[in-house]
Amino acid sequence: MSTNQPDARQLRTILIAVSIALMAVIASVSGLNVAQTHMAVEFGASQNTVLWIINIYTLALAALLLPLGAIGDRLGRKPMLIAGLGIFGVANVVAGLAPTAEVMIAARVAGGVGAAMIMPITLAVITSTFPEEQRGKAIGVWTGVAGGGGILGMFLSALLVDVADWRWLFVLPVALVVVALAMTLKVVPNSRERSAHSFDTIGALVSTVAVIGLIFVLQEGPERGWTAPVTLISLAVGLIAAVAFVAWELHRRDASLLDVRLFRERGLAGGSLTLLVVFGVQAGIAVVLFPFFQAVLGWSGLLSTVAMMPMAVMMMAASGLAPKVTARVGARSTMAAGIALAGVGLVLMALFVSVDGGYPSMLPGMLAMGIGMGLSMTPSTEAITGSLPREKQGVASALNDVTREFGTALGVALLGALLATGYRSAIDGKLDGVPQGAADTAREGIANAVEVSGSTPSHAQQIVQAAQQSFVDGWQQAMWAGVAVMGALFVYIALRGPKDSDPVSVSSRRPS
Template sequence: MSSPDSLSHMNGPDATVHDPRRRRAILIAVCIALMAVIASVSGLNVAQPQVAVEFDASQSTVLWMINIYTLSLAALLLPLGALGDRVGRKPILLAGLALFGIASAAAGLATSAAMMIAARLFAGVGAAMIMPVTLAVITSTFPDGERSKAIGIWTGVAGGGGILGMYLSAVLVDWANWRWLFLLPVVLVVAAAVTALRAVPNSREQTRHRFDVVGSLTSVVAVTALIYVLHEGPLHGWTAPLTTASLLVGVVAAIGFVVWELRRPAPLLDVRLFGDRRLASGSLALLALFGVQAGIFVVLFPYFQAVLGWSGLRATVALMPMAATMMLSSGLAPRVAARAGPAPPWPPASCSAARVWP
């Protein structure tokens, strides 16, 4: 078995950790970091009415406070994940935790809507550094026999982080102040950083090819423009000049990304993989699932609180069965995938993801 010091300089598969205790510590570190990221996705939904009153903000502005985090996370997930593979996963993870923690604290201390939006933007950048690296750390350090179990736990924590974020946010909104919502991510970041410093090895991938700058830029433009259309289309109109221009930019950038990646010897995202029906169907199912879930949370929380007069905690409890079921089913996904075999006709999204990620 390699020593921790030698592991810190290993690349790719050589970073496999054979000590079960150290693997548990690695899994704890990355899962705490992931929970901080996921909890921040859902947490602010509970406090929409209070935030709107605090900053005298319109519903569109409040939605930007919520969605700018997810937007920056989604837009930068691919390039920052690839950067972590090249530079080193441990330094990118620690840098992401630091940026995420500072930005979360700034959001809790925000004095204006603009400051809140900026803080959430930088928190999303930190989250985009954290989230893909946590999974890459698992795939590079866990041996084949343990990897699927670890990814199943990672997936379950992703669902559990959303539940924890909603529940604790509701408690804090009802019993204290919405600004305390951002204390949880800061605490989780500190715990993850301390554990990661001790346990996580600094693995990286060796490659002769340059970083895909063009693919990174086109992916960021495509995601940003298309999400802007979905966000602002209902407000300004689907045929408004700005909406139409954003849609055109997003579609052109997405097509350009696909064409460019097909020509790259080492693509940022190998789009040829989506020729596999199992991966394509699973990805579409995930897109539909999380798209609907996000819409439900954004709409129902203010409806329950502003229209029905429910407390934040009661509104959260009303949505808890859906979130809890998702968390439990995600944790069972590796077992279901193992029993269903490698090629079921229509795999559940979580099973497809669990099968592809390793």
């Protein structure tokens, strides 16, 4: 590891560099969502192909986080970050110029590989460089960018689509990469693990198969059907690989990719579970918010994204505040308070959101959600990274990131499915007298209902009102499910979370 301790100015510059790199990765996760119709028209692509263009990036990113985080620990974190930025930047240039959907998909895969090299290293640089007394604040900034960056990236992407062309979406990550690369070359110190053991190749391969199988199920299940053969096969492969990974890591022990026995520790288990649930709820909320803004309130994509910004701002501000709160009351109390506040936000949205109430009926719940998630994310991240030794920080950071990606995919799949089921159940009794074809289309979703209402003028108002009210009914079901999950998490953290008397980070006490 580097022996020269950077001064305060250098530490700030390092934090800015890795935050910009992280922002490029996070913005690319959600940015293309605003350009689905544009890609479908320009490439002549089906909706399934468009979804693959969007999802393949996240799939590659999640699958390779753990292996590439471990390789970064061994080869050096700075070289890995530089290589990742280079691959990621070139991939986005190719995507921006892609003449066909096939080239676009290949570029998105390459972008996911580059992102998997970048994301765990950004956090590992912080945990291996910053002194313990400043580490919490730096992690707070990192978690703020990781949590709010997706919404900010979507806003900038929607703005680019509105004022220019959808291909300009790729200018944003490329510009961020150029800045991050220049700063990384200049200020980011190198650090690496010195291990006498060979790299756990089998563990890396099996973990990749497990993550691909399980993430694929969550991404494709809603589209293909949860009982479709490809979904069930993917689920079986993912679960078998996950069990095999745990068995292999227990067998390999000291030379393992990830010491799974560490999940017995309160910090690692509590932090991982909290991030899984919090990011799942956040992602699920985002999925159901946009149809509300666009189909119920009739807003544009850009205005809908702007409407999400208060939650993102609160989340980022609370993430920065969380280290001070943790220092005063302890990690477990801070995490529990954040979870409780996020749960209150869900309750507010379940109780008060209505068609007539519009955006003001939603805003208090969004603000409470943002603050609660920000408070819980920072100590959770620090609990995870603090559970592994300093030389394994690439693995620790990758585990943190994999947990976030799983949570996101799980939340989108489950809350989206609950909303869709609640919508279909509620609208069935509201379409009496509507022609059969139009009624069947309206049952598919609120966007379909709004579209088909234009072709049946005599029933247009009935269809739109039925769809809007049914969407709110389905929304409430999804929110109450989120409340139940957050309540269970609150009880778990209150009983089994990191002890408030324990240091949040233990990595500095372990030899590197």
